[in-house]
Amino acid sequence: MGDLFANLYFGFSVSLAPHNLLACFMGVFVGTGIGVLPGLGPVATMSLLLPITIKMEPTAAIIIMAGVFYGAMYGGSTTSILLNLPGEASSVVTTLDGYQMARQGRAGPALAICAWGSFIAGTLGVLGITLMAPALAEMAVKIGPPELVALLCLSFLLVIQFSGGSRPRAAASALLGFLLSTVGLDPVESTPRYDFGTFTLMDGVGFAPLVIGLFGISEVLINLEKSEKMEVFKGRIKGLWPTRQDWRDSAPAIGRGSVVGFFMGILPGMGTIVPPFLSYSLERRISKKPEKFGTGVIEGVAGPEAANNSATAGSMIPLLTLGIAPSAAVAVLTAAFLTHGVQPGPLLITEHPAIFWGVVTSMYTGNALLLLLNLPLVGMWARLLTVPYRYLWPMILLFCGIGAYSVSNNPVDVLLMAVFGLLGYTMRKLNYPGAPLVLAFVLGRLFEEKVRQSLVISRGSYETFIAHPLALLAWIASAILLLYPFFTRGRSAPHFPPEEEE
Amino acid sequence: MRRIAPPAALLAVSILMGWFAHRLGLGSVNRPEPGFFPFWICAGLAATSLYLMTRSLRSSPEDEASTESGAVFTLAGYRRVFSVMAGTALFGLLLEFSGFLAATFIFMAFCWLVIDRQSLLRGLLISAVASAAAFALFVKALNVHFPRGLLGF
Numbered sequence: 001m002g003d004l005f006a007n008l009y010f011g012f013s014v015s016l017a018p019h020n021l022l023a024c025f026m027g028v029f030v031g032t033g034i035g036v037l038p039g040l041g042p043v044a045t046m047s048l049l050l051p052i053t054i055k056m057e058p059t060a061a062i063i064i065m066a067g068v069f070y071g072a073m074y075g076g077s078t079t080s081i082l083l084n085l086p087g088e089a090s091s092v093v094t095t096l097d098g099y100q101m102a103r104q105g106r107a108g109p110a111l112a113i114c115a116w117g118s119f120i121a122g123t124l125g126v127l128g129i130t131l132m133a134p135a136l137a138e139m140a141v142k143i144g145p146p147e148l149v150a151l152l153c154l155s156f157l158l159v160i161q162f163s164g165g166s167r168p169r170a171a172a173s174a175l176l177g178f179l180l181s182t183v184g185l186d187p188v189e190s191t192p193r194y195d196f197g198t199f200t201l202m203d204g205v206g207f208a209p210l211v212i213g214l215f216g217i218s219e220v221l222i223n224l225e226k227s228e229k230m231e232v233f234k235g236r237i238k239g240l241w242p243t244r245q246d247w248r249d250s251a252p253a254i255g256r257g258s259v260v261g262f263f264m265g266i267l268p269g270m271g272t273i274v275p276p277f278l279s280y281s282l283e284r285r286i287s288k289k290p291e292k293f294g295t296g297v298i299e300g301v302a303g304p305e306a307a308n309n310s311a312t313a314g315s316m317i318p319l320l321t322l323g324i325a326p327s328a329a330v331a332v333l334t335a336a337f338l339t340h341g342v343q344p345g346p347l348l349i350t351e352h353p354a355i356f357w358g359v360v361t362s363m364y365t366g367n368a369l370l371l372l373l374n375l376p377l378v379g380m381w382a383r384l385l386t387v388p389y390r391y392l393w394p395m396i397l398l399f400c401g402i403g404a405y406s407v408s409n410n411p412v413d414v415l416l417m418a419v420f421g422l423l424g425y426t427m428r429k430l431n432y433p434g435a436p437l438v439l440a441f442v443l444g445r446l447f448e449e450k451v452r453q454s455l456v457i458s459r460g461s462y463e464t465f466i467a468h469p470l471a472l473l474a475w476i477a478s479a480i481l482l483l484y485p486f487f488t489r490g491r492s493a494p495h496f497p498p499e500e501e502e
Numbered sequence: 503m504r505r506i507a508p509p510a511a512l513l514a515v516s517i518l519m520g521w522f523a524h525r526l527g528l529g530s531v532n533r534p535e536p537g538f539f540p541f542w543i544c545a546g547l548a549a550t551s552l553y554l555m556t557r558s559l560r561s562s563p564e565d566e567a568s569t570e571s572g573a574v575f576t577l578a579g580y581r582r583v584f585s586v587m588a589g590t591a592l593f594g595l596l597l598e599f600s601g602f603l604a605a606t607f608i609f610m611a612f613c614w615l616v617i618d619r620q621s622l623l624r625g626l627l628i629s630a631v632a633s634a635a636a637f638a639l640f641v642k643a644l645n646v647h648f649p650r651g652l653l654g655f
Contacts, residue, residue: 052644168554172512175547179519179540186536193526193536194519217590221583390620391628394613397586398606398636401593406646414594418587425583430508448539460532 008130011357014059015365023060024362027067028370034068035075036381037392041089042072043438044216046332047208048403050339058340059355063362065336069329070122070312070363073272074370077114077305078381081107090272090308093280097293097300104296108240113250113298114305115374116242121258121306122367125313128262129320129360133349136321140346143322145450145457146464150474152447155268155324156440157481162274163433167485173427174436180205181444188452200412207335209404209417210441214434215328216400217421220393222428240375242298250302253283257306264307265314271327271435275311276304313363319344320356324443328435331442339407505561509554512547520544585617601651602641607633 014020034045046065053061076091081098094114101110143151160170183194184204195201242250260282261275283303284293293300316333318324323345325331337344342352349356374381404417424434458464466472520541529535589612596605610629614620620628640646 052646055645168550168557172509172547172550172554175543175550176512176515178543179515179547182523182540182543189536191526191536193540194522217586221586224582224586225579390618394610394618395632395636397590397613398593398609398632401590401609402636402640402646405594405597405648406640409647409649411594411597414597415591418590418594421590422583422587426508432508451539452534455531455534458532460530462531 004130004134007134007353007357008361010353011361012364014354014358015063015362019057020060020063020358020362021365023056023064024067024366025369027064028071028074028366028373029067030064031068031071031073032075032370032373032381033384035072035091036078036384037075037387041215041219042069043328043332044212044219044400045072046329046336047211047216048399050208050332050336051403051406053336054339054407058337058342058352059358061340062333062336062355062359063366065333066316066359066363067366069333070309070366071370073122073305073308073312074115074118074374075381076308077118077301078111078374078378079385081110081114081301082382083385090276090311091305092273093276093304094301096280097295097297100294100296101298101301106296108238109242109246109298110301111378112240112242112375113246113302115371115378117250117254117257117302117306118309118374119367119371120254121261121310122313122370123364124258125262125265125310126360126363126367128310129313129316129363133317133320133356133360136317137346137349140321143346143470144468145453147468147471147474148322148450149447149454149465150471150478151322152324152443152450154474154478154481155318155326155443156436157478158268159326159436159439161481161484162271163435166431169430169432170436173432173434174440177437177440178444178447180210180437181441182448187445187449200410200416203408205441206404206407206413206416207332207442208407209413210420211328211332211335211438212400212404213417213420213422214424214427214438216396216403217417218424218428218434220396220400221421221425223389224393240378246298249298253279253299253303254306256282257303258310260303261307261310262314265311266317266326268318268324268326268439271315271329272308272311275307279303279307320348320360321346323348323446325439328438331438334442505558506555509551509558513551513555516544516547516551520548582617586613589613589617597651598649599651602648603633603637604651606636 015024030045030049031042034042046068049065049068053064056064073090077094077098080091080094081102084095084099098110098114101107156174160167160174163170163173181204183201185191185202186193192202257276257279260279261272264275264278265272280293280300280303283299284290287293287297287299289297315326315330318326319330319334323334323343325334334344342348342355400417400421401414404413405411407413427434427437454464466475523537523541523544526537526540527535528538528541589609592612593605593609596608599605600608607629610632611625614629615622615625618625641648
C-alpha cells in the first residue's frame with residue numbers, strides 16, 4: 001500500500017507539471033467539444049491529434065490523447081439530452097430518459113447528474129486502474145508468445161462478437177485489417193510484402209490515413225446525407241445542482257453503472273458502447289417502476305453515463321498491462337505510444353514509470369477538470385450545437401487531410417486517406433463494422449510475430465499453443481464464443497449501435 | 503446483385519492477395535516464411551466471403567431489406583461522395599505544388615462553392631477566413647511543417 005501511495009505521489013508530480021496539466025486541459029476540452037458536436041468521434045479526433053503530438057514529450061502526448069477519449073464521453077451526453085441525438089454512440093441510451101427530462105424542464109438536473117455521475121464513475125474507474133494495473137502487469141510479464149497468441153485470438157473473437165450486427169461481416173472486416181497489417185516489411189525477415197514497388201507502401205499502410213479515412217471521412221460522408229435539421233433545446237438550462245431526491249435516486253445507479261462499465265470495459269470488443277446498454281437494462285430490471293423508464297427517470301441517465309465513463313478507464317487496463325487494445329479508440333492510443341517509441345504492455349510500468357503513473361494520475365485531474373468544464377460552461381457547449389453542419393464539414397475534412405499528411409509529410413497519405421474514406425463509407429453503408437478492422441490492423445503485426453515465434457521455438461508443434469494453462473483457458477473461452485451462436489440460434493442477438501463513432 | 507457484390511469483391515481481393523502471398527513463399531510450419539501469415543489470412547477471408555455469398559444467395563430480398571440499410575446508394579449520394587473524394591485528393595496533390603495556404607483555400611472554396619453550393623461571395627469569404635485560421639493554427643501556432651510550394655508560403 002505504501003508503494004501505491006508513493007507511486008501515486010510520483011504520478012501526480014508528473015501529471016501536475018504545468019505542461020502536462022495544460023495537455024490534460026487541452027485533451028478534455030477538445031474531447032468535450034467533439035463529444036458535443038455530432039459528426040466527429042474521438043477515434044478520428046485522436047488520429048488527427050497524432051501528428052500534432054509527435055513533437056510533444058511522450059507523457060504530455062499520451063495525456064492529451066487520453067483526455068480526448070474520456071472527455072468525449074462527457075460531451076456526448078450534452079447532445080443526447082439537449083438534442084435527442086447522441087454526440088457519441090456511447091450516449092445513445094442517454095437520449096431515452098435525458099431528452100424526456102429536458103422536455104419536462106429538467107435539462108439542468110439531467111446534465112448535472114451526467115456530469116457528476118461521469119465524474120464519480122471516471123474517478124472510481126481510475127482508482128480501479130491504480131489498484132489492478134500494477135498487479136496485472138506483474139502477471140503479464142510471465143506471458144510468453146503462445147499465451148499472447150491465444151489471448152489475442154480471444155480478443156479478436158470478442159471484438160467480432162460484440163461489434164454490433166452480423167458476425168461474419170465483422171470477421172471479414174477483421175481479416176481485412178490483418179491483411180492490411182501485412183503490407184510493408186515483414187516483421188521477422190524484413191522482406192517487402194505487397195509494396196508493388198513503391199516506397200510509400202514499403203513502410204506499410206499508415207495508421208493515421210487508415211483511421212482518419214475509415215472514421216473521419218466516412219463520418220462526414222454519412223452526415224452529408226442526413227438532410228434533417230437539428231432541433232436544439234431552446235429553454236433556459238436551470239437547476240444545475242440535483243435535488244436531494246435526485247441524488248437519492250441516482251447514487252445507487254451511478255455505483256452499479258461504475259462497476260458494470262469498468263469490468264465490461266476491460267473485455268475486448270465491449271468498448272464504451274455496450275456497457276451503457278447493460279447498465280440501462282440492469283437499472284430497469286431492478287427498478288420498482290420499470291414502466292417509467294423512457295419517460296424521464298434520472299436513474300436511466302445516471303447509470304449509463306457512469307457506465308460509459310468507467311468503461312474508458314477499464315479499457316485502459318488491457319493496453320497498460322498487456323499491450324492489447326480492446327477498442328478502436330484505445331487502438332489509436334496504442335499508436336500514440338508506438339509513435340513515441342514506447343511499447344505499451346507489462347514492461348511499461350517498470351521501463352517508463354513516469355508515463356504510466358503520469359497518465360493514470362492525469363485521469364484523476366482530467367475528471368475534475370471535466371466537472372468544471374461541463375457544469376458551469378454547459379451553456380457554451382449548448383451554443384456550439386447551433387453552428388450549422390454545412391459550415392463544419394469542410395473544416396473537418398481539412399483537419400483530416402492535415403492529420404493524414406503531417407505524420408510523415410507525404411501527400412500520398414492524403415490520397416490513401418481518401419481511399420480509406422471511401423472504403424469506410426461503403427463498409428458503413430453495407431453494415432460492415434470498422435472497429436474489428438482497426439483493431440486487427442493495429443495488433444496484426446504483433447499477432448503475426450508471436451505466431452511465427454511460437455512455431456519456430458516449438459519447431460512447428462501446434463501443441464505449444466495449448467501447453468500453457470492460460471493459453472488453454474483462452475482457447476476454451478474462444479471455442480465457447482465460436483459455438484455460442486449455434487446454441488442461441490433463433491433468439492435475436494442484442495443490437496448495439498456500430499462502434500464507428502466510439 | 504447488390505447483395506452478392508461486397509463478398510464477391512472480398513473474395514477477389516483474397517484470391518489476388520493470396521496468390522501474391524504464395525509467390526512470397528510460405529515456408530514450413532517450423533520455419534514460416536513472409537507469405538505464410540498473409541496466405542492463411544487470405545484463406546480465412548476467402549472462406550468468410552464464400553459464406554457471406556452463400557448466405558446472401560439464400561436470403562430473400564425482404565431479409566436483405568431488414569438487415570441492410572435500405573436504399574444503400576443513390577445517384578446524388580455517389581455524386582457527393584466522389585466530389586468529396588476528388589476534393590480531398592486535389593488537396594493532397596496541390597499541397598506539394600502550391601503550398602499549404604493556397605491548397606487549403608482552393609480546397610475550402612471547392613467544398614463550399616462546388617459541393618455545398620454557397621453563393622460565390624460568401625463561399626470565397628469563408629474559404630479565405632478558414633484558410634487563414636488554419637494557417638495561423640497549424641503553421642504558426644503548432645509549427646506543423648508543410649511544403650511552401652511555388653508561392654513560397
